Amino acid sequence: MTVTLESPDALRFPVLVGDIGGTNARFALILDSNAEPRAFPTIATADFPNIDEAIQACVLDRTSVQPRTAVLAVAGPIDGEDIDLTNSAWVVRPQRLINDLGFDEVVILNDFEAQALAVSALSPSGRAAIGGGTARENASRVVLGPGTGLGVAGLVRSRHLWIPVAGEGGHVDLGPRTERDLEIWPHLEAIEGRISAEQILCGRGLVNLYRAISLSNGADHPYTTPAEITDAARGGGDAAAAEAVQLFAIYLARVAGDLALVFMARGGVYIGGGIFRHVLPAISVSQMRAAFEDKAPHTELMRDIPLFAITEPLAALSGLAFYAHNPRHFGLETQGRRWISERSKR
Template sequence: MTETPWALVGDIGGTNARFALVEPGSGTLNSIAVLPCGDYGNLDVAVRDYLQQTGAGEVRRACMAFACPVHDEMVRMTNNPWVFRKAAMRESLGLDLFKTINDFTAMALGVPSVPSEHLHPVGDGMADSQRPRLVIGPGTGLGISALIPTHHDWVPLETEGGHVDFAPTDELEVAVQQTLRARFGRVSVERILSGQGLLNLYQTLAELERASVRLHTPEAVTEAALQQEDPLAHRALRMFCEILGRVTGDAALTLGSLGGVYICGGIVPRFLDVFRDSPFRRAFEEKGRMRAMMESIPVYVVTEPYTGLLGAAQALDNGEV
């Protein structure tokens, strides 16, 4: 592989670091590998191991997405101990270009490159290709981004929309908010619309109903709900989907996302059929006088596992990022 002047792209989370090689001017991913972050002391050690495994030789250009803020010179990973200065890391890896972007900015940039077989519609609607696209995804946290079309490219919006206030709409949700506020103080939507948020929701419903808490991980809550083994888990999952529908609809209204809504992240693809039958789409559309507009917006669940890498590849040569 040493004959090709490869560029390196990465999608670095709290648990895993995903890497791939791309040729100049190409968004095609080659030699994809997923390395556990815990096996490496820092990013440069992981990169060198990856390049050795692939036999890629020297790379001079890299773009990497990180699950943490990246606007400062110092990058501190939120959910793993990696810390580095950008200039020092670029020098350590011998790079001419070391581009850093937020992981959900990469997710948004990757959406236009996702194959159609990995886009699963939820409800109806027809996208307007000249209007913004909303990209949202519950996972470890709640990521929200958007793509704004220009004459030549897409401009991604880097936001912290997952940290807006949770706005309850009925008595049960008010009780949920009050219970969570007693635990956390301020209650953002991420306190509910994330892996930990689903567990928070299940535990809160149990507390409100004075029921025993049998499940202790988000995965256990999801599995119990899907297998219909626990009515409380089933209620928590449906409530999760309904609140996600309202929050997604609010974001689509705010951004004017007539170009479509794309749901990414690691949670929703695990229960796609249940999600389609959930209150999500109804809650998404119930926006009063704006209902007709909301009904016209298509929503897709993205099941492409390397959307972030696709976005990092696009960001290499995207002058708007």
């Protein structure tokens, strides 16, 4: 079913919105259709055995308000009653949330659907342009973001509705193009002999890339976390770290350009995630933009498509809140992704 404001499927307030990633979870409470979301502190998913206890401890125990609806964006495919997160031990069981935590209904979205909802109404202050291009107001858009994994979603416009298109686009193939790439690629850790975009363009992927660069140079690779590599690159004292961060941005731009062509994203391509915000000061934006546009025979087309870094830190929660306030603006299919309590059906 498609939710619209006029239908009986419109959300019941108060609404709890949640952005559940592989590493962190963020929640906010919206009291009514006019209220701004009240955000709660970000938590690490590893600090709680399951989402039920996290919501109880971090939200319900901190407010006297009982949410009637939960709209949760999760990092993983939504299939059935038990929803596994791709990069976390959490399993989301909507019926249990209804039975144990008192919700009337639970709606589950993909985490990058929430990011797509956000870019439908992202303000200029919430984004930074990478190069040129002109965003067309009602044209398709793409959002991608390196984090625990690589998330991807599209946003298309049809019949006056914004329609988010989720998938597992982070697992597309990523191959070498330059001589330097060919030196690095044999040293990358693969999955069953395959290098997907996510093998490079996420937190562990940056470590994978840095290690491969060091091995190709016949050098040690002392850094073992994305933060260490990024700090070393920004400090300017480690050539392998600096190259890893720059190539990370270039490869991300290549994938972003591919996705722009897939969706004909004249409304813009948006890159989110904390990792990219951290590496941005250490990269050559002009090289990144050049990699984005290097899509012969469509280079001229690509020059007109804008590329943005999302600077709004809670973009997914903002997108979920915008949806909760304005469901009529979205053609969001909830069949198989919306659970309603028996008491609400009466």
